[in-house]
Amino acid sequence: MMRDLRLLLAMLPLLAIPAAATAQVSEAPIQLTQYYEPGVAGIAEIYIDEFGRRVVIDEAGRIVAIEEPRRERFRERRREFQERGAIIDAPPPPGVTLQGRVDLPPPPGVFEDPGFAGPPPSADPYYDGPYEDDRGYNAAIEGAPLPDAGGPVQEAELPRGLQELPGYQTDLPEPGAPIVEGQTIRETDPAPQVAMPTGKNAKAEIAALQVLLDRAGMSPGVIDGRMGSNVNKAVAAYQEKYGRTLPTGDSKALAEELDATGGPAIVTYEITAEDVSGPYVASIPSDYGEKALLPAMSYERVSEKLAEKFHMDEAYLIEINPGADFNRQGTRLKVMAVGENVKGEVARIVADKGREQVRAYAADGSLIAAYPSTIGSSDTPSPSGVVQVNRIAFDPNYTYNPKVNFKQGENDKVLTIPPGPNGPVGTVWIALSKPTYGIHGTPEPSQIGKTNSHGCVRLTNWDATELAKMVKAGVTVEFEE
Numbered sequence: 001m002m003r004d005l006r007l008l009l010a011m012l013p014l015l016a017i018p019a020a021a022t023a024q025v026s027e028a029p030i031q032l033t034q035y036y037e038p039g040v041a042g043i044a045e046i047y048i049d050e051f052g053r054r055v056v057i058d059e060a061g062r063i064v065a066i067e068e069p070r071r072e073r074f075r076e077r078r079r080e081f082q083e084r085g086a087i088i089d090a091p092p093p094p095g096v097t098l099q100g101r102v103d104l105p106p107p108p109g110v111f112e113d114p115g116f117a118g119p120p121p122s123a124d125p126y127y128d129g130p131y132e133d134d135r136g137y138n139a140a141i142e143g144a145p146l147p148d149a150g151g152p153v154q155e156a157e158l159p160r161g162l163q164e165l166p167g168y169q170t171d172l173p174e175p176g177a178p179i180v181e182g183q184t185i186r187e188t189d190p191a192p193q194v195a196m197p198t199g200k201n202a203k204a205e206i207a208a209l210q211v212l213l214d215r216a217g218m219s220p221g222v223i224d225g226r227m228g229s230n231v232n233k234a235v236a237a238y239q240e241k242y243g244r245t246l247p248t249g250d251s252k253a254l255a256e257e258l259d260a261t262g263g264p265a266i267v268t269y270e271i272t273a274e275d276v277s278g279p280y281v282a283s284i285p286s287d288y289g290e291k292a293l294l295p296a297m298s299y300e301r302v303s304e305k306l307a308e309k310f311h312m313d314e315a316y317l318i319e320i321n322p323g324a325d326f327n328r329q330g331t332r333l334k335v336m337a338v339g340e341n342v343k344g345e346v347a348r349i350v351a352d353k354g355r356e357q358v359r360a361y362a363a364d365g366s367l368i369a370a371y372p373s374t375i376g377s378s379d380t381p382s383p384s385g386v387v388q389v390n391r392i393a394f395d396p397n398y399t400y401n402p403k404v405n406f407k408q409g410e411n412d413k414v415l416t417i418p419p420g421p422n423g424p425v426g427t428v429w430i431a432l433s434k435p436t437y438g439i440h441g442t443p444e445p446s447q448i449g450k451t452n453s454h455g456c457v458r459l460t461n462w463d464a465t466e467l468a469k470m471v472k473a474g475v476t477v478e479f480e481e
Contacts, residue, residue: 189354195249237370297420
């Protein structure tokens with residue numbers, strides 16, 4: 001009885017028992033114990049009080065811990081979430097969706113690939129259950145609260161601190177200077193600079209914008225979470241096709257656009273046995289003579305293959321999947337939900353040299369698709385005027401002839417380089433009526449629209465494939481200066 005009295009006195013502040021009630025403590029037994037955990041060092045008893053709180057008593061009868069009910073922890077986590085704001089892959093509170101809702105059906109074809117594990121699991125910030133080892137797939141992506149619908153929209157202008165952005169180029173050639181293969185391009189007719197997302201989550205929002213453009217057939221090139229000329233020209237093409245300006249600086253409006261085109265910008269993909277098995281090559285040599293000795297110009301890595309599959313910059317794919325084992329079947333990855341290829345019948349192609357962009361038009365003059373491109377160089381300029389498509393070849397080999405084209409290294413003989421995504425012309429060759437010239441893919445998708453080529457029109461492999469499936473022999477190609 002004395003021990004019970006000590007325990008009761010220690011709990012008086014917690015239970016807030018009126019003074020009058022304390023006088024009757026010794027008159028009747030007190031039964032508060034609902035739960036007991038023996039064997040814990042230094043802990044005598046654990047009680048669940050009338051409010052559902054877990055009360056821990058030590059051997060001296062002192063209260064050493066009070067744990068609030070789980071529901072109160074839920075409320076606290078909800079309050080923290082509402083205060084900081086977030087962008088998540090599940091239905092969040094109104095006004096904070098960036099990547100769309102998961103309650104909408106996915107775009108056609110997105111989950112038909114055997115590697116897709118379906119939409120990402122809930123990123124519920126109030127979840128208090130067990131996490132798997134890959135809890136990063138369930139965690140919310142933190143971001144600043146999105147602006148009100150009626151708030152000011154950032155005007156299109158060169159943002160401050162642009163020089164500090166990743167990938168910003170400072171070694172552009174002077175106007176009129178000769179341009180050589182691999183040198184940075186300076187566009188003579190660049191698209192207008194567009195407003196860009198800002199804040200700590202800007203990179204994810206830019207990637208979502210790139211996904212939106214890709215779905216619309218206005219390719220931004222590789223999806224890498226960076227603003228630049230490729231995004232600018234894609235936005236300009238979007239306006240030409242749809243007759244309206246894309247609100248690139250308005251996160252809420254972009255979220256609605258994503259919803260309308262298929263939902264979240266990011267989905268979960270599971271690496272398959274086919275992904276891991278390849279075939280792959282240890283490395284692709286730069287010398288054409290050595291290339292000709294290989295059986296195929298295959299991918300070098302699983303991450304390289306998957307980056308192209310989802311139209312991503314390989315470095316960005318690795319960045320958003322930290323620690324992922326790309327060589328293990330079953331590894332789950334976050335990838336971009338770019339959807340299906342654009343379809344249509346192309347009647348005319350414009351190769352815009354001043355903007356470094358290829359645009360495909362229907363017979364009625366409407367824009368079907370647009371792609372960032374690399375169009376020639378000063379030492380091997382691209383054609384001028386109007387030519388035609390002669391033929392289309394998928395997964396072609398490449399014939400190197402130094403007497404007809406250019407000389408690579410010390411190679412002075414004709415060489416046949418086997419096909420593959422890492423071949424000189426990538427996975428597609430659209431031959432033009434001007435001999436030795438064509439529209440083709442590339443082994444370096446991240447350089448499209450940024451460095452010059454040997455006279456031809458170079459696209460990413462996925463863009464070249466999409467275009468090739470919409471053209472046929474006889475389609476005109478107009479080179480605009």
